[in-house]
Amino acid sequence: MGGCLKEQDLIELLLNEASAPVQNHVKACLPCSRRYRKLAEDMKVISAVLRGRPPKAAERSRSWSRLAVVAPVCASALFLFMAGMWIGESLQMRGGEKLARHLPQATAQPVARVMPGETMLASSSESLSASDPITPVALSYVNFLEDTFSQDDSCASRDNSFDPACSSSWFSGETP
């Protein structure tokens, strides 16, 4: 037999199941012989211990090891639950606050931007200062809208088909 024996071979030898070459090797090889003697001594002690009653510490460690598994699981579940509650609540609150803060701003901003500073709505005064510049483009757009709506108003109450002034705006340049 070449090298030294594996642990499994020594265990088999201890349990009287080793082959003849293994037995011969242990007799001839000093390191293996020492390892075998150490194994036999250790197993004698282990066997003596395990023939007795399990000690208190073994039982305790069982309960503590269980507790060590159960406690973190419970703690993390509780943490997740609390975190979920907190996040939900804060989202609700923030959502409400944001909506309350941004809705008037969102609606007032376009109006405020196209209107002169003196006629600015009271609710928009927080979001826009009086010094906000009103661009010429915006002003011309307001004028355009005013013209359009005033024209529409003149024809709104009438039937377009019988009014040449109104119908002309519809068919101007398109009739063959």
Next chain:
Amino acid sequence: MSKPPSFGPDYQKLYQEHHGRILRLCRILLSNPEEAEDVAQEVFVKALDYWGNNSMPESWPRWLTTVAINTCRDRRRSSWWKRWLKSTDDFDEREYPDEHAAVEHQVIRREQYERIWQRLRKLSRRQQEVFALRYIEGWSTQEVSEALGLTPGSVKRHLTRAIDNLRKGLA
């Protein structure tokens, strides 16, 4: 109507011869003395039922061992939560009937004793069973492999790992 089980001299002899061995096996497999006693009693109640049915196994020692292993397995599977709740510090210092063990206890240091038991508890169920049958009960590899439904090579591997782990408790 079935014949009531009798506590005849044969059954008493069987009990006296094997109760200590079965109890020791259950202690190794469960690491809990109270529960091991429960299971050992359960095994002998099953034996009594078997006896009452006029059934005779090929080998009573082997039958008892197999029933003990299966009962321990069921117990471990089913009631870990109950055991966890029940596991308290009420430990009595009763000595064991095994005189050899009692003598050895005086020599072995208490710490080492506890470490070995802790190591045993950390072994897998298979390793515990193989170790108990092969080393403590002295069954052959072939017998263990048949009883546990493993190959002989697998039995050897489980045994080697179990012994390696237990020896670490001595270091």
